[in-house]
Amino acid sequence: AAPPDIPLANVKAHLAQFQSIANANGGTRAHGRPGYLASANYVKGLLDAAGYTTTLQSFTYNGATGYNVIADWPGGNPDDILMVGAHLDSVTAGPGINDNGSGSAAILESALEVSRQALQPTKHLRFAWWGAEELGLRGSQFYVNNLPAAERARIKGYLNFDMVGSPNAGYFVYDGDNSDGTGAGPGPAGSAALEQTIQSYFTAIGVPTRGTDFDGRSDYGPFIAVGIPAGGTFTGAEGIKSSAQAALWGGTAGQAFDVCYHRACDTTANINDTALDRNADAIAHAVWTIATAVPPVVVWQDTFETATGWTTNPNGTDTATSGQWERGDPEATTSSGAKQLGTTVSGTNDLVTGRLAGSSAGANDIDGGIASIQSAPITLPSAGPLNLSLSWYLAHGSNSSSADYFRVRVVGTTTTTVFQQAGAATNRNGSWATATASLNAFAGQTVRILIDAADASGASLVEAGVDDITITR
Incomplete structure (x- = not known):
């Protein structure tokens, strides 16, 4: 009406x-x-x-x-x-x-x-x-x-x-x-x-x-x-x-x-x-x-409470020597504030760069380059509008730079970056945030979600996490 x-x-x-x-x-x-x-x-x-x-x-x-x-x-x-x-x-x-x-x-x-x-x-x-x-x-x-x-x-x-x-x-x-x-x-x-x-x-x-x-x-x-x-x-x-x-x-x-x-x-x-x-x-x-708004219909979602076929280093191009992405119950680390978050957005597990805290905050963070992980295939309906939402964080020390990043891409007939957060030479503590993006360009395709993060500016402390990814129509 x-x-x-x-x-x-x-x-x-x-x-x-x-x-x-x-x-x-x-x-x-x-x-x-x-x-x-x-x-x-x-x-x-x-x-x-x-x-x-x-x-x-x-x-x-x-x-x-x-x-x-x-x-x-x-x-x-x-x-x-x-x-x-x-x-x-x-x-x-x-x-x-x-x-x-x-x-x-x-x-x-x-x-x-x-x-x-x-x-x-x-x-x-x-x-x-x-x-x-x-x-x-x-x-x-x-x-x-x-x-x-x-x-x-x-x-x-x-x-x-x-x-x-x-x-x-x-x-x-x-x-x-x-x-x-x-x-x-x-x-x-x-x-x-x-x-x-x-x-x-x-x-x-x-x-x-x-x-x-x-x-x-x-x-x-x-x-x-x-x-x-x-x-x-x-x-x-x-x-x-x-x-x-x-x-x-x-x-x-x-x-x-x-x-x-x-x-x-x-x-x-x-x-x-x-x-x-x-x-x-x-x-x-x-x-x-x-x-009177009709609630969106969930097309696909992952809360990471069970294994759904995510693949680490899917293209064999990762250069990170530690901090590979994994699904699990994260352990908290601190260094000038929260870095790896020990709490998820929902449930017990999330996707995180090196789940274990280790002996120090820098023990299992991303080091030496890029770490990536990719979802199993997702078949999208041909009719939209289609929207992606996810919870994420990027944390780094003050010795970071814009070369470090957290990024989300969608891989279909083309590959598109739908979200990216660059590092900076200031301390950034871990804090869950929400990112959204339109997937209308991928309607009717079978796609994969490709997530990567990088420590590319030297020996900076870099952590990232993802939880509750949802695609709605």
Whole structure:
């Protein structure tokens, strides 16, 4: 199903309800106040009527009871959950219509549209409205803290929407891959893909976006802290819009994105309709795109737990005098940090250059040249797209150079280098990373994967490892 266009009027109708609730309850929807519970009951009532399985999860903070509204859409893979969340509480000073009635209303309307369309996603969909975010992410932290480890592992992504209708709006997307290079670094693996999905919507409508840092200020914080990938959008809070940002997006330079941030004037008059409309549609685009994506089919994989026909020195051209590739349970070595890793990505075994530690870190590393190993033949389907992924590391001392390397090639009717990491004259410790490559050029062929690593710059300490190679369609 194509992602829907979420009607702005529907989202604004929810904001009007939140405003009415605040008006009837002392002007606020804050934690521990009756306006918060009324907001939670409003959201829960609509979801119950739409066929969701809902839970009002209670917790205590500052002597008051708080609530999270958790809503599960029936169906989808229970081991592959996409969560979508927004905080429902306001500060005590005002009704919190932009912060964060806007995010709450926008995800609510996406959830209701899922029901109207009777969507049958491949992933299991779970929506959440968090309590007491304004007091330090208390509701979302309570939720994550109380998830058993097995349940946490089932959540493959979390999308967070906090302030999506700021009156002097910017268009910020959580910087999952750290491409903006500021602040806290990238999110957990998978965050970059969430960022790209959201960005693709804004690109399609011709709206430029900028990254916003995972600075811990909203409810994605507890999720990324336990390794769950996260993403989302944000239209700005008390920060001042620069002249460059005003040129990019319009609005007023030198003024806050939301002049009513955490104030009594954060009412229904404090909403930029265009920003709210675009973000509501971006949320629906992300939910539909991610939740309905068909998982790739595994064509071939090797975790190295059993022998599958890999051949060392397949062409008789290796020059290394030690550190030949082998499958086995690796022993750790250290020299100015970790070099050969004693832990695998999965299971007991990996492919490693000289499995045993020996009497010193340099005893069984690659020495004197090139060490190679090649898979048994792999028959690829004629239809793609075909993608290769593998876990790898290269470690070397500070006396290495760019002559040393780790390389992955695919040998079919042609031989193509699909990944290479060169050495350098700096210490590089062993650390598992993931490499991916398209194999579309090899569709319909029978191929072999050829892996080699080299100590070609003299007596440098070089180690490499590979685990969990997968080809998917």
